[in-house]
Amino acid sequence: MAESTQIEAQEPDGFAPARPRLRADAAQNRARIVAAARQLFADRGIDAPMAAIARRAGVGAATLFRRFPDRRSLIDEVFSTQITHCESILDDAAADPDPWHGFCRFVDELGRMQVEDRGFTEAFITTITEDSGVNEKSNHAEATFAKLVCRAQDAGRLRRDFDPSDLLLIFFANSGVSAAPPEHAHDLSRRLIAYLLQSFETKGRDDQEPLPRPSRMALKDVFESASPTDRRPLTPPAGP
């Protein structure tokens, strides 16, 4: 993946907004900042100190702050590309002629993204938790996923009582194992997902036991419930 570094401005000619575009050197610094942030977020989570990001980007604190007045805006910038990537994974999966295979592939890939980038999960959760802006995008994604689920069910491979909201269940559960020590996180995640997929699959005939009701949690629910103070997933092992 390349790009992403571009200056936000890049106005489609015509008009000149208040700040039409960044000076060339400034644009490059901005790109360095985003790249540094991407690394540090992946590595240490989205709470990584701004100063550390600035240092790694080789710029002063003021520059970082001028470009991204708060941590949120930096997170948004960094993860918009990853959310886009997510969507393309989902679209690919939905296009799979074998819906069950597509379903598995999607779950698998999503899980991998979570394990490989600690910041990804955190950004995702905090985003759906405190910002309704995702809703537009997520509506499309939710619909696509729901359709995939239906097709897999109609093909007789996915159990009937699987609910699309179970995707969030997978997401949260996998975020938990991702918090395990890094040498184990990957294996744990693979195994968790294997267990879950086997549970999702309609086995032989039927003898499937009923499940507790789905939480039916939807993104908007998460948003509305957002607790004012602090709700982050977990504090993974850190030094004393």
Added chain:
Amino acid sequence: MAESTQIEAQEPDGFAPARPRLRADAAQNRARIVAAARQLFADRGIDAPMAAIARRAGVGAATLFRRFPDRRSLIDEVFSTQITHCESILDDAAADPDPWHGFCRFVDELGRMQVEDRGFTEAFITTITEDSGVNEKSNHAEATFAKLVCRAQDAGRLRRDFDPSDLLLIFFANSGVSAAPPEHAHDLSRRLIAYLLQSFETKGRDDQEPLPRPSRMALKDVFESASPTDRRPLTPPAGP
């Protein structure tokens, strides 16, 4: 663990250690502190500000600090009781004449504890991550659980490729869903555990698909992997 908090229990008389026992009022304050910490940890996680704990306990900051020189010692004190509770749950489960039922009960109860007390999971993870002191206790617990697993497998209810280390898998996964908004966490957890238990159970005869290898993560592995200061190798410098 224990001794970090010193004093505490009345010495079974006879000898007088350096600080034989707390004055009565001090002992009561200490108890108030522990109670306050228990609540705040459950509520807001183990990073809850010390000052808030002191305030809720109705004592000054100095008193809190004098009694528990660092956050760790307070955490240890608070959660030693819960770890004990865990063990008793496990022992009960192990005593169940129906091993599969005992297994399910244990997983279920453990899951409930996690959801109901945010601090419990955090304390557990940070403890096994940075303190080898648990090992003594955990050896017994691990053995008990392994025996329970074997019995359930021999009874033909638990799949053969379930590995005792999968308990940590459940634990981490469930810690993830516990981080969901509180109105949903409970339902999500119930459903996750239901899915997993169905996957663990030996269905009909056999048609069980193979799993990826277990991570074989053991408590001591977790411990050893904990880097002292800041774990962040990985992610080589990426080109912009």
Added chain:
DNA sequence: ACGTAAGTGGAAACTGCATTCCACATACTG
């Protein structure tokens, strides 16, 4: 009842952050 070591709270000094300010640098326009 009283002397005193043990215990106390609140304020002060120290952190490690994020955020702002400002004297200086440099890309772009003409």
Added chain:
DNA sequence: CAGTATGTGGAATGCAGTTTCCACTTACGT
């Protein structure tokens, strides 16, 4: 090749939390 708006880094500020200090209580043994 200026002139100037646009950018810059580092030092100063502010803030939220922890840790320490100390003059003042109070439980406890006698």
